[in-house]
Amino acid sequence: MKTPPEFDAIFHQPVRTRLCLLLHVKAHSFSEIKTKLKITDGNLDAHLKKLSAAGYLHSEMVIKNRPQTIYELSETGTKAFGKYLAALQKSLDFTAKS
Amino acid sequence: MKTPPEFDAIFHQPVRTRLCLLLHVKAHSFSEIKTKLKITDGNLDAHLKKLSAAGYLHSEMVIKNRPQTIYELSETGTKAFGKYLAALQKSLDFTAKS
DNA sequence: GCATTAAACTCTGAAATGCAGAGTAAAAAT
DNA sequence: ATTTTTACTCTGCATTTCAGAGTTTAATGC
Numbered sequence: 001m002k003t004p005p006e007f008d009a010i011f012h013q014p015v016r017t018r019l020c021l022l023l024h025v026k027a028h029s030f031s032e033i034k035t036k037l038k039i040t041d042g043n044l045d046a047h048l049k050k051l052s053a054a055g056y057l058h059s060e061m062v063i064k065n066r067p068q069t070i071y072e073l074s075e076t077g078t079k080a081f082g083k084y085l086a087a088l089q090k091s092l093d094f095t096a097k098s
Numbered sequence: 099m100k101t102p103p104e105f106d107a108i109f110h111q112p113v114r115t116r117l118c119l120l121l122h123v124k125a126h127s128f129s130e131i132k133t134k135l136k137i138t139d140g141n142l143d144a145h146l147k148k149l150s151a152a153g154y155l156h157s158e159m160v161i162k163n164r165p166q167t168i169y170e171l172s173e174t175g176t177k178a179f180g181k182y183l184a185a186l187q188k189s190l191d192f193t194a195k196s
Numbered sequence: 197g198c199a200t201t202a203a204a205c206t207c208t209g210a211a212a213t214g215c216a217g218a219g220t221a222a223a224a225a226t
Numbered sequence: 227a228t229t230t231t232t233a234c235t236c237t238g239c240a241t242t243t244c245a246g247a248g249t250t251t252a253a254t255g256c
Contacts (some may be wrong), residue, residue, distance in 0.1 A: 003134050004119035007112045012107045021102035021189055027141040036101050043215050066223055091119055092137045098123040128204060141244050164252055
């Protein structure tokens with residue numbers, strides 16, 4: 001292996017990687033994410049918008065107690081995140097093999 | 099596993115992760131890095147400065163043909179990068195186990 | 197041996213990103 | 227009915243990232 005793998009900048013950011021790890025496991029509501037990641041509303045909103053603009057997010061309005069949106073990775077997003085995870089794996093291999 | 103791991107923002111950036119993967123394997127000169135990562139001088143300089151400011155970098159002036167600096171991770175940097183790689187591993191585990 | 201080119205950076209400014217806190221609307225609690 | 231809380235959204239500032247121009251010193255051509 002000669003050069004390190006490339007990373008999708010949408011995912012390769014501290015908050016968004018953690019956020020997508022959550023969504024990869026299952027769909028979450030705004031406040032579930034906020035609680036688990038311990039970030040501010042404004043910050044979470046910005047990151048959701050970023051994922052959305054990339055076409056990586058799917059959200060659904062749900063009325064459960066109070067009305068709220070549940071967020072999950074879109075088909076495209078899931079695929080792209082799979083590739084990103086593969087790049088992480090390659091990074092670990094890179095340090096081992098080289 | 100309940101919440102995803104946290105990432106050191108110094109390392110968790112597309113260019114710098116790749117740069118540190120290179121340095122983790124062996125010390126590199128400015129132009130070696132530039133060639134392998136295919137980035138501009140100004141950009142590379144900025145990232146080296148960032149690593150340096152964090153105390154993660156060690157550089158040495160060498161006169162080999164033309165005078166040049168060779169860059170490597172400092173002791174602190176190597177330790178911190180080790181932790182970062184562990185966080186990447188935990189990310190992969192997180193998707194698998196959860 | 198002088199001028200030109202090239203290497204190895206460094207600096208500056210502009211654009212994009214990341215973030216907190218204030219603002220808004222609607223449901224729940226008192 | 228009023229206050230509080232939830233679930234966002236918007237705005238503006240601070241930081242980050244980046245490209246390209248500038249600088250210095252060495253090698254190369256003539």
